[in-house]
Amino acid sequence: MPNPETPSFFTFLVLTVLAAAALVTSKSTIEPCSNSDSCNAMLGYTLYTDLKVSEVASLFQVDPIALLLANAIDISYPDVENHILPSQLFLKIPISCSCVDGIRKSVSTHYKTRPSDTLSFIADSIYSGLVSSDQIREANSISDPSVLDVGKSLTVPLPCTCFNGTDNGLPAVYLSYVVSDVDTLAGIAGRYSTTITDLMNVNAMGGTTIAVGDILAVPLPACASSFPRYASDFGLIVPNGSYAITASHCVQCSCGPGNLNLYCMPSSLAVSCSSMQCRSSNLMVGNVTMQQSSAGCNVISCKYGGFVNGSIVTALTTSLQPRCTGTQLFPPLIAPPNTVKKDSMFAPAPSPLLSAGSPSPTYSVIPSTGSSPVSTTTAGGPTGSPASVACPVLNPGTTSLTMVMLFLLGKVMATMF
């Protein structure tokens, strides 16, 4: 007669081995790095329970406004930071990605332990698999994981990659995405408008197999900034379909949907800000004038050039374009979510609230039929290339040198990788 305990013992053994194998084979993409610069990245986070916007933000120590805007959630709702987001909602968390011991990772997140927390609950639930309990244990030199002091501040190392802010030569932000049991590589590629081949290249995969718990670097097409290296928001990069806030909440930038040129304008938040007017013009950051002439459309824009020493840098640019374009388009904003619709955060449908007149950013084209204050065209330059006209702080020489150095560094990194 067979021992009745054998099957359950075997089941237990098999499960243990499988669990151990899953832990061992759980992969994440490592990007070597060689300097101390940080860059911008995103984490794909799934809420383990209902949480306020401010609670999610404090889990990752990020700005709640930045968190909302990264997900194109309308911040004009009253008391939006205390809005309760539903369990299982998927959010993109904008983080700063450092270079630690030669690899890219985020180490600025700390978690304060609560009664009944375990390392695996913190790793698998609270941080939705973005970190493993072993990684938390190592990062905090915990010898006995069964004894966690309540109120202890733990470093939570989180995965991130930047790959020079480009993918196939185009600006991209990388989302660290935790593979779930319903995912396929084709599904992820489709959802993020990329290809299987690209995902395989970025993640150095030998095949299309992915396992639950793997962390993939998913490139999101983005709008890059070209602020000088000494600007505090140097390297700002905004994924298509979203917004970012910068310059002490004074400036809001958006990306898409019409093109992938970063568009920045004064934010609608009531904060006191330094001047946003372009020198020797009456234009403010974000203002554009267009004037049709026989040669084409003469476009003058007052652009945001970065946040330097607490001041907003502005730059007046002129360009000649084949034709005058329509008004600036903005990514559709969504209302703060109350329910999780399948894939709702992946492909937000244009919110009906927008047409109902929610205070989405407005864009103005100054009708200028008379003489324009500045009329310059770029001689010999390619059509549509902007020429810097007045720019008090930006130094084009330094900027292009920086770009060359970045490029060389990128080359070296690409070879290493």
Ligand SMILES: *[C@@H]1O[C@H](CO)[C@@H](O)[C@H](O)[C@H]1NC(C)=O
């Ligand atoms: C940006 O996103 C919008 C909306 O998803 C899409 O229609 C558009 O093609 C995207 N633009 C680029 C250049 O990827």
Ligand SMILES: *[C@@H]1O[C@H](CO)[C@@H](O)[C@H](O)[C@H]1NC(C)=O
């Ligand atoms: C910022 O301020 C510091 C000290 O006030 C000054 O040395 C530095 O040149 C300033 N940087 C720029 C880019 O203006």
Ligand SMILES: *[C@@H]1O[C@H](CO)[C@@H](O)[C@H](O)[C@H]1NC(C)=O
């Ligand atoms: C310039 O931009 C500001 C801020 O967005 C806006 O309030 C103003 O109406 C614009 N001015 C013109 C002349 O378009």
Ligand SMILES: *[C@@H]1O[C@H](CO)[C@@H](O)[C@H](O)[C@H]1NC(C)=O
């Ligand atoms: C790195 O980024 C710079 C600036 O965005 C770009 O010009 C260069 O081609 C990139 N290098 C690589 C190897 O992708």
